[in-house]
Amino acid sequence: MEMDASQIGNWVSTLIELATKYGPPLLLGLIILIIGLKVINKTRVVVGRGMRVAGISENLVPFLSAVIAVGLKIMLFLAVAGILGFDTASFVAILAAASFAVGLALQGSLSNFAAGIILLIFRPYKVGQWIEVCDKFGRVAEIQVFNTIMLTPGNKTLIIPNGQIVDNIVTNFSERNYVRLELAVTMPYGEDFPKVQAIILAVLRTTPGVLETPEPLVGIETFDSHNIVLTVRPYVSPDDYWPVTFEVNQRIKSAFHQQRIQVAYAEGIELGAIGG
Structure with a gap:
């Protein structure tokens, strides 16, 4: 019984010594961990709200908030481990080595990821x-x-x-809410340019989808061997780009036919020998 009492006394003294040595750091680490996790969760909410106010894309806000929260939690766990007496240098080294290996393996994907962050923040x-x-x-x-x-x-x-x-x-094409069409119309040298210009402008003014402001332009672009090339530049909404393009071409063709405007074309085709 004396041996048993002596052993119990040794155990009790050992427990008291361990509690005295590791109890305060363990208690302090636990308190810091609980408070730190609550602060990180609150910080994540505040940061997300701030990013929304700053106009950052909604697709990016949850991801950035999660990244910030994970980073803060890693720092918190390292701090708690240091308080408990663990050697945090080895953890940092392992984390750095793992990050380097992952970065090398996902180099292309990480470049696309970084570019995506830039696009979602600056929004071109x-x-x-x-x-x-x-x-x-x-x-x-x-x-x-x-x-x-x-x-x-x-x-x-x-x-x-x-x-x-x-x-x-x-x-x-949508940043200014309108785009300019670049259409080419050919005119024979024998036709009167002011007359053809007036016909095309009249067509543009009556075509649905063509904007009044900025005003459409019709001018001579170049002189070809068989005809004069005119540039027709109306302004339209980006959503009307192709419908208005087809409609303007169709109406110009119809107006030329009604006004008896000749269509320019080459008078003949010269054939030559092929090969030697």
């Missing part, structure tokens, strides 16, 4: 706008973190990596 174009990028023309259907999805006038879906968009010139 928005969903619903008509743009041309990488020699592709279409309406922006969705801006994702890694890709931008566009719909062409032919109803084809284009998925373009954001890295390519950032590295190329983007033409936004």
Whole structure:
């Protein structure tokens, strides 16, 4: 019984020593962990609200808020581990090595990710706008973190990596709410230009979709070998680009026919030998 009492006394003294040594740091670490998690959750809500007020895209707000929260939690856990006496240098080294390995493996994806962040923050174009990028023309259907999805006038879906968009010139046709059509009309040398110009302007004024302001322009672009090339430049809404293009061409053809305006064409075709 004396041995048992002695052992119990040793255990009690050991427990008291451990509690004295590790109890305060453990209690302090637990308190900091609980308070820190509550502060991080509150910070995430406040940061998300601030980003919305700043006009950052709604698609980006949840992601950035989560990234900030994860970063703060990692710092919190490292701080708590340091209070408990753990060597945090090894954790930091492992985390840095893992981040470096992942960065090398996902180098292309990370460049598209970074480009997506830039696009969602600075917004050179928005969903619903008509743009041309990488020699592709279409309406922006969705801006994702890694890709931008566009719909062409032919109803084809284009998925373009954001890295390519950032590295190329983007033409936004919807930013000013109107675009200028570039139409070419040929006129024989024998016709009177002021007369043809008046006919085309009359057609433009009566064509639905052609804007009154800015005023449409009709001028001589160049002199070809068999005809004069006229440039017709009406302004339209981006959504009316193709319908108005087809309608203007059809009405100009009809007006030329009614006013007996001759159509310019080559008088003959010369045939030559092919090959040697």
